Amino acid sequence: MATKVQEKKDSGAQVGTERVKKALPQMLKGGVIMDVVNAEQAKIAEESGACAVMALERVPADIRADGGVARMSDPELISKIIESVSIPVMAKARIGHFVEAQILESLGVDCIDESEVLTPADEEFHIDKSKFTIPFVCGARNLGEALRRIGEGAAMMRTKGEAGTGDVVEAVRHARAILGAIKKLTVMPDEELMTYARDLGAPYELVKQVKLEGKLPVVNFAAGGIATPADAALLMQLGVDGVFVGSGIFKSGNPLKRAQAIVKATTYFNDPEVLAEVSKNLGEPMVGRTVQSLTEKEQLAVRGW
Amino acid sequence: MSTLKIGVLALQGDFREHQHSVEQLGAVTVEIRHLRDLDRIDALIIPGGESTTINKFDEAFGGKVFATISDYGHKGMPIYGTCMGSIVLASRIEAMNQKSMGLMDITVRRNAYGPQRASFETLLDIKELGAEPFPAIFIRAPQIVEAGPAVSVLATIGDTIAMARQGRFLLTTFHPEITDDLRVHKYFLDIIRDNDTRQRPTPVTRLHNHANARPSLTLVGT
Numbered sequence: 464m465a466t467k468v469q470e471k472k473d474s475g476a477q478v479g480t481e482r483v484k485k486a487l488p489q490m491l492k493g494g495v496i497m498d499v500v501n502a503e504q505a506k507i508a509e510e511s512g513a514c515a516v517m518a519l520e521r522v523p524a525d526i527r528a529d530g531g532v533a534r535m536s537d538p539e540l541i542s543k544i545i546e547s548v549s550i551p552v553m554a555k556a557r558i559g560h561f562v563e564a565q566i567l568e569s570l571g572v573d574c575i576d577e578s579e580v581l582t583p584a585d586e587e588f589h590i591d592k593s594k595f596t597i598p599f600v601c602g603a604r605n606l607g608e609a610l611r612r613i614g615e616g617a618a619m620m621r622t623k624g625e626a627g628t629g630d631v632v633e634a635v636r637h638a639r640a641i642l643g644a645i646k647k648l649t650v651m652p653d654e655e656l657m658t659y660a661r662d663l664g665a666p667y668e669l670v671k672q673v674k675l676e677g678k679l680p681v682v683n684f685a686a687g688g689i690a691t692p693a694d695a696a697l698l699m700q701l702g703v704d705g706v707f708v709g710s711g712i713f714k715s716g717n718p719l720k721r722a723q724a725i726v727k728a729t730t731y732f733n734d735p736e737v738l739a740e741v742s743k744n745l746g747e748p749m750v751g752r753t754v755q756s757l758t759e760k761e762q763l764a765v766r767g768w
Numbered sequence: 769m770s771t772l773k774i775g776v777l778a779l780q781g782d783f784r785e786h787q788h789s790v791e792q793l794g795a796v797t798v799e800i801r802h803l804r805d806l807d808r809i810d811a812l813i814i815p816g817g818e819s820t821t822i823n824k825f826d827e828a829f830g831g832k833v834f835a836t837i838s839d840y841g842h843k844g845m846p847i848y849g850t851c852m853g854s855i856v857l858a859s860r861i862e863a864m865n866q867k868s869m870g871l872m873d874i875t876v877r878r879n880a881y882g883p884q885r886a887s888f889e890t891l892l893d894i895k896e897l898g899a900e901p902f903p904a905i906f907i908r909a910p911q912i913v914e915a916g917p918a919v920s921v922l923a924t925i926g927d928t929i930a931m932a933r934q935g936r937f938l939l940t941t942f943h944p945e946i947t948d949d950l951r952v953h954k955y956f957l958d959i960i961r962d963n964d965t966r967q968r969p970t971p972v973t974r975l976h977n978h979a980n981a982r983p984s985l986t987l988v989g990t
Contacts, residue, residue, distance in 0.1 A: 475890055475891070476888040476889065476890035476906075477888055477889055477890070478885065478886060478887065478888045479885070480889055482889055482905060482946070483887050483888060483889050483905060483907065486887070486905055486907045486943060486946050487884050487887065487907055487908070489782045489785065489816070489946055490781060490782055490816045490817055490818065490851070490852075490907055490908075491817075491818070492780070492781060492782055492783075492784070492817075493778065493779070493780040493781060493783070493817070494780045494781075494817070494818060494821055509820060510824070511824065512820075512821045512824035512825060512828070513821070514780055514817070514818040514821045515818070545883075549820055549864075549878065549879060550818055550820050550821070551818070551883075551884065551908065552883075568885065571882070571883040571885065572883070572884075573883050573884035573908070574884065596885045597883075597884050597885050598884065723824075723828070726821070726824070727828070730778070730779050730780060730801060730825070731801060734801075
């Protein structure tokens with residue numbers, strides 16, 4: 464594999480350690496990460512106060528509409544996005560596609576999203592993320608899935624939600640499932656942990672660690688269907704560390720204004736007066752599609768194993 | 769000694785990690801999202817995060833965020849900035865059209881090491897914190913490339929400054945809040961306590977028999 468962990472720098476400094484990889488998402492907490500498909504959108508996202516951007520070929524709503532295979536973006540587009548903003552740039556690779564991930568790392572992206580929104584390249588295995596110098600974020604629907612991804616080296620988690628719908632119901636379901644399971648785990652007797660780990664399909668050591676600390680060992684954002692400032696604040700109040708907004712911004716009537724409003728709502732998530740103020744006159748939200756109206760084949764969240 | 773109340777700017781970034789660090793040292797913390805809350809605290813920490821994001825908040829509030837905090841700083845409030853926090857404390861930001869508070873006489877170079885793949889951890893010698901080196905984590909970190917005569921350099925990395933102090937203002941370009949080592953936060957709490965005794969008038973009980981001493985005592989604090 465082309466990537467090297469803990470490459471020595473001249474001063475004895477170490478790059479790509481677990482601690483260094485987990486630290487980048489910590490600096491993004493309380494912020495909004497926005498999907499962008501080109502440099503113009505990236506600049507609007509930065510202008511609105513996004514703490515990072517996520518580069519992808521098409522936003523999830525278009526992937527749904529167009530169908531076909533969704534892949535990593537054109538590297539040329541990603542390089543242009545990196546040049547156009549000073550905030551961190553993330554990019555999506557297909558599940559299991561470690562070569563797309565190697566390419567993204569060589570381009571100098573700050574974090575890779577191994578994402579169910581793109582068409583999976585491997586229906587059995589995810590990428591061994593511990594081999595890379597830069598951090599990975601992965602989606603999860605429940606605690607077991609989250610701990611499997613962390614076991615593979617993910618340095619950040621997000622709910623899967625149901626991307627490209629503008630329907631927040633799945634993000635709420637996944638956030639409640641993960642945070643609720645953590646709460647239950649904190650009061651679980653020690654002798655039950657091994658069986659619980661087996662049932663979750665999660666590494667025992669990580670189950671023990673979560674019980675002890677009462678939280679995931681990595682930062683946990685919400686994603687998938689967030690379209691309004693109130694949606695962002697709802698997930699923040701449920702207890703996530705920040706939010707991803709995909710189609711919700713650039714599929715709406717006034718992207719800059721909506722993006723600014725969602726950034727403020729993520730900071731002032733507990734302040735209904737501010738939320739009311741920022742929610743005024745945002746123009747048309749993205750045209751939503753209820754998750755209930757999707758057939759199982761159309762659901763992206765079921766991808767990942 | 770009364771309990772210190774530390775505000776942590778909570779617009780965006782790793783403010784909870786800073787709260788956890790100073791709470792372990794016995795301080796209480798307040799998340800600062802509204803400028804009115806600055807009145808309730810003894811000192812402020814500006815956490816790690818995205819400096820562009822904080823700048824956009826400042827713009828959205830008509831420049832009042834930086835101006836007000838800077839005002840409190842000038843009036844005597846101790847402030848500690850990490851990484852992004854060190855950028856907003858600076859007087860000069862190299863090659864960027866970006867506002868800051870201008871509280872420390874330094875020039876900062878943003879994101880000086882490049883993208884995340886160049887982020888690193890290392891052991892830093894910091895004399896003020898004792899013989900044991902400090903585990904310093906640099907994440908898309910800035911560099912302090914210039915400092916005026918009023919600035920004490922406490923740690924360097926390569927030929928740039930990683931930790932510096934100017935009176936009651938402190939900065940690190942690395943992140944002590946994501947390690948278990950509390951020495952930098954303890955150092956900041958000591959600055960607050962020193963500052964406290966210099967800033968506040970000596971308690972009246974001690975002045976009873978020394979009415980004449982009052983003018984010189986006030987001078988100590990200026």
